[in-house]
Amino acid sequence: MTATLELRAVRKVYEVADTEVVALDHAELTIERGEIVALVGPSGSGKTTLCSIAGGLLTPTSGTVNVGGQDISGYSPKQLTAFRQEKVGFVFQAVNLVPFLTARENLLVVDELGRRTGTAARRRAEELLDDLGLADRAQNLPAQLSGGQRQRVAIGRSLMNEPDLVLFDEPTSALDTHLGEQVMALIRSELNGRGTAAVVVTHDDRMSQYCDRVVRIVDGVLTQ
Amino acid sequence: MRLALRELLRRPGRFVTATIILTLVAVLVMFLGGLLDGLIRSSTDAVRAQDGDLIVYSSTAQSSFLRSRIDADTRATVGAVPGVAVSGGLGLVQLGARVPGNGPRDLAATALFGYELAPVGVPDPPGPGEVFADDVLRADGVEVGMEILLGPARSAVTVIGFVADTTYSGQGSLWASAATWREVLAANRPDEQLGDDVFQALVVRAADDADVAEVAAAIDAASAGATESLTITQAVDAIPGVEQQRSTFNQIIGVTIAIAVVVVALFFALLTVERLGLYGVLKAIGARSRTLFAGLVVQALVVTAGAVIIAGGLALLLDAAIPPGSIPLDISPRRILTSAVLLLGAAVVGCAFSLRRVLRVDPASAIGTIS
Numbered sequence: 001m002t003a004t005l006e007l008r009a010v011r012k013v014y015e016v017a018d019t020e021v022v023a024l025d026h027a028e029l030t031i032e033r034g035e036i037v038a039l040v041g042p043s044g045s046g047k048t049t050l051c052s053i054a055g056g057l058l059t060p061t062s063g064t065v066n067v068g069g070q071d072i073s074g075y076s077p078k079q080l081t082a083f084r085q086e087k088v089g090f091v092f093q094a095v096n097l098v099p100f101l102t103a104r105e106n107l108l109v110v111d112e113l114g115r116r117t118g119t120a121a122r123r124r125a126e127e128l129l130d131d132l133g134l135a136d137r138a139q140n141l142p143a144q145l146s147g148g149q150r151q152r153v154a155i156g157r158s159l160m161n162e163p164d165l166v167l168f169d170e171p172t173s174a175l176d177t178h179l180g181e182q183v184m185a186l187i188r189s190e191l192n193g194r195g196t197a198a199v200v201v202t203h204d205d206r207m208s209q210y211c212d213r214v215v216r217i218v219d220g221v222l223t224q
Numbered sequence: 225m226r227l228a229l230r231e232l233l234r235r236p237g238r239f240v241t242a243t244i245i246l247t248l249v250a251v252l253v254m255f256l257g258g259l260l261d262g263l264i265r266s267s268t269d270a271v272r273a274q275d276g277d278l279i280v281y282s283s284t285a286q287s288s289f290l291r292s293r294i295d296a297d298t299r300a301t302v303g304a305v306p307g308v309a310v311s312g313g314l315g316l317v318q319l320g321a322r323v324p325g326n327g328p329r330d331l332a333a334t335a336l337f338g339y340e341l342a343p344v345g346v347p348d349p350p351g352p353g354e355v356f357a358d359d360v361l362r363a364d365g366v367e368v369g370m371e372i373l374l375g376p377a378r379s380a381v382t383v384i385g386f387v388a389d390t391t392y393s394g395q396g397s398l399w400a401s402a403a404t405w406r407e408v409l410a411a412n413r414p415d416e417q418l419g420d421d422v423f424q425a426l427v428v429r430a431a432d433d434a435d436v437a438e439v440a441a442a443i444d445a446a447s448a449g450a451t452e453s454l455t456i457t458q459a460v461d462a463i464p465g466v467e468q469q470r471s472t473f474n475q476i477i478g479v480t481i482a483i484a485v486v487v488v489a490l491f492f493a494l495l496t497v498e499r500l501g502l503y504g505v506l507k508a509i510g511a512r513s514r515t516l517f518a519g520l521v522v523q524a525l526v527v528t529a530g531a532v533i534i535a536g537g538l539a540l541l542l543d544a545a546i547p548p549g550s551i552p553l554d555i556s557p558r559r560i561l562t563s564a565v566l567l568l569g570a571a572v573v574g575c576a577f578s579l580r581r582v583l584r585v586d587p588a589s590a591i592g593t594i595s
Contacts, residue, residue, distance in 0.1 A: 048591055057508055057588040078512075084587070085510030092590055096505040098227070100234040112226055113511045141234075157509070169591050 003066070004164050004197035005031040005054055010063035012049050012220075023049040025220040027063070031165070034195045036188065038208035041217035047201045048169065050217065054199060055088045055167045056080040068164035085114040089158030089166040089196075093173055096154070097142040103153045104129060104138040110160040121160070128156040131190065148179045155187060159196070166191065168200040172207055184210040227506075228519030232526055239527050242491040246528055249484045250535030250567055251542075253477055257559045258543060260473035262552030263394075266360075267469070268460045270335065270392035273343035276427035277436045279314070279459040280443060283452045287462035289316040289424045296421035298447055305442045307434035312341030313402055313423030317409045317416075318395060319375035323365045332364035335392040336374060336381075338405020341427050346387045349401040359386045361396035363548060374398075375412030393463070394552070428453070481570050488524050488574025496520065496578040500585055507587035517582045521575045528571040532564040 012024040023046045031037050041047050052058040053065055056072050059080075064073045068087050075083060084090075097106045104125055111121035129138050132152045142150055151171060158166045168187065172180030184200075188210045191198050200211055208214045216223045232239060265272075271279070280302055285292030294302075294313070303311055315338040320331030336355070342348050346356055357366050366372060371382050381400065390397045400408070402423070410417035418424075430439045440453035454462060461467060496503075503516055543555040 052588045052591050055508075055591070057591060081507070081510060081512055081587075084508065090508055090591065092505065092508075096501070096590065098502065098506075100231050101227075105230070109227060109506075110509055113506065113509065113515060161510075167591075 002033045003030050004033050004035070004068055005029065005199070006064075006066040007050075007054065008064045008066075010050075010053060010060045010065060012046075012053060012058065013061045022220050024053065024060070027220075027222050029215065029222060029224075031197045031199065033164075033197055034191070035213065036191055036198045036200060036211045038211035038214045039199050039201045039217060040203060040205060040208060040214055042203060045217045046220040047203075047217055049220075050222075051167045051169060051199060051201050054165065055090060056083045085110075086161060087164050089161065089163040091151070091154045091158045091166065091168045091171050093170040097150055097157070099142055102139050102141055103134055103145065103149075103156075106142070106153050107156050107160050110157055114161060124160060124162075125156070128159055132156050132186065147175055148183060151175065151183050152186065155183075155190060159190065159194070162194075163196060166196055166198045168198060168202075170201055170203070172202065172204060177206070180204070180207060181210075225515075225519055225522050228522045229526070232523055238495070239523070242487065243527050243531050243534075245487050245491075246484060246531035246567070247534045247538075249480060249487060250528075250531050250563060251538050253480050253484070253563045253567065254535055254539040254555060254560055255542065255553070256473055256477050256480065257563055258539065258553045258555035259551070260470065260477075261556060261559055262554035263469050263473075264466060265389070265554055266391045266394045266552040267466055268392070268463055270337060270343070270390045270397050271460050271463065272456065273345060273390050274314070274427050274456055274459075275341060275344050275429070276312075276456070277430040278428040278440050278443070278453045278455060280311075280426040280428055280451050280453045281424075283444070283447075283450055285452070287452065287454060287459065288464065289314070290416070292424045293418070294423050294426050294451070295419075298450055299421075299423070299426060301446050302426055302428065302443050302451065305439065305446045307431050307439040307442060309429045309431045309434075310341070311426045311428045312339065313425075314339050314341075314427050315402065315405050315409065315418070315424045316392070317375075317405065317413060318393065319408070319412055321361075321364075321366075321398075322373040322378065324370060324372070325365050332361055332366065332372075333395040334361070334374065334398050335395040336398045336400055336405055336408055337392075338400050338402040338409075338423075339427075340402055341429070343390065343399075345389065346399050347385070350384055350399075350404075352401065352404055353381055354384045355381045355398040355400045355404070356385045356387045357383045357398050358390045358396040359388050360391055360548065361398075362386070364396070366396075374408055377408075377411035379408040379411050381408070393465075477566075481566050484528075484567055484570040485574045488528070488571045489577040492520055492524055492575050492578050493581070495523075496581050500581075500589070503582065503585040504587055504589035507585055508590035513583050513585070516585075517575075517579055520578055520582065521572055524571040524575045525568055528567050529564075532560075532567055536560045536564070 007027050007029040010027040014021045039047050107125040184207050281292040318335045321334045430436050443453045539555045
């Protein structure tokens with residue numbers, strides 16, 4: 001298999017009021033193409049920092065980050081923006097759909113902000129909505145959708161740019177257990193056939209059964 | 225940009241407050257501009273209407289008709305200057321007019337011009353004792369065929385027709401032959417009476433192929449500095465009070481535009497603060513700061529354009545509703561367009577205050593930084 005994500009000796013240190021806080025300490029992680037990894041750890045352990053670095057939202061203090069064959073460790077903010085447009089998908093904890101766009105438009109916004117493929121993007125949005133069971137909800141605004149449907153739209157949006165890597169930030173934390181399991185099953189099925197790797201940040205061990213592997217993090221240190 | 229337009233279409237309620245305030249500001253800007261234009265026009269239309277290229281005053285007159293004297297020798301000198309095609313004498317006297325049917329102390333303010341070259345919209349000089357009246361004098365009860373009495377000497381002139389857009393110094397003008405003007409001047413302002421061949425100013429038409437500025441310089445050189453030749457635009461600006469009115473109103477309009485900048489800046493700064501979370505998410509999925517800021521500018525421009533369109537309509541209605549002669553309001557399409565451009569500029573400047581905030585949105589805020 002080919003590695004989609006490789007973190008080598010990644011360290012992230014924050015300066016907080018003259019004190020250094022080590023959020024990530026010499027992290028080593030490899031995720032192969034199509035692999036889904038659960039990143040489990042308590043609050044404040046560094047899960048989100050790791051996800052942010054892997055997704056090009058933060059740059060590491062030291063170490064190398066390789067995503068889809070690109071070493072993004074030294075990328076400028078502009079390069080990271082282009083990288084995120086093309087290589088990564090995000091599903092945020094609070095879903096964060098654009099409230100005044102329909103489900104379909106929330107998917108298409110990725111294309112509008114990026115390369116603008118037009119017809120191809122519209123076709124892809126239709127396919128994703130269909131796959132996610134949202135074909136009949138395509139014209140609904142987020143406020144007209146249930147929590148599970150909104151999360152599915154967010155998953156669709158994260159896949160719009162055909163990313164190498166999708167980062168899920170506690171995708172089930174706002175859902176009840178049953179719905180959470182449904183969403184995890186959906187993530188599993190959606191990613192399986194696409195060869196897309198994923199990191200699922202969670203502190204719920206029950207959700208990790210849907211992943212290929214569990215990686216634990218405590219105080220910024222990864223244990224596999 | 226499409227994102228910004230969609231928000232405007234789907235959440236118009238969010239922009240109603242800003243649109244209402246900007247509409248009021250735009251109406252104020254257009255109203256003030258209309259007042260300025262109206263005041264300036266009512267002070268200067270008679271000069272603006274002159275069908276010539278230059279107005280020649282005596283050099284000591286400081287561009288005032290009342291102080292200026294052009295005698296026959298000077299006129300002959302001007303006429304002989306290469307590039308001068310034709311010149312005509314012009315004179316003015318400002319007098320109160322007694323209008324039949326009005327009270328004895330209810331005088332209409334008039335400016336009686338004696339002319340040789342007919343201004344635009346004014347026929348050739350009428351016969352002795354006859355005048356053409358500016359149609360603003362209708363508001364004072366003046367009618368065609370009416371004999372009105374001018375000044376303390378009660379010089380009688382008969383109105384034989386109306387002309388438009390020829391007011392001077394806020395007064396309705398009367399257009400008479402040079403002889404009639406000279407008679408009325410002598411009767412009512414004996415200390416200012418002029419000889420038969422003396423005018424207050426000359427209206428000069430330059431030859432078709434002549435450069436007007438060069439002709440003006442040549443006239444003043446030929447008269448050995450006895451004349452001051454101004455283009456029509458310069459003569460309009462030189463009318464006492466015009467520059468002061470323009471400057472005062474433009475300062476008030478400038479302050480009003482500054483208020484528009486503040487309104488847009490505050491409103492879109494608030495919107496930006498409200499959207500920081502959304503901007504974080506959009507940046508996380510690949511939006512550039514410039515795309516987000518461009519969206520903000522587009523929204524500000526659309527809101528302002530909407531306000532300007534509504535305000536333009538209201539200003540035109542206001543202009544139509546105000547009876548002629550009551551206040552000098554002149555709201556023209558050009559004034560509306562100028563106001564629109566100023567307000568749209570203000571919208572862009574107002575948005576610029578949110579630029580730093582948009583640039584500083586951290587895409588990592590979408591996902592949190594430390595967990």
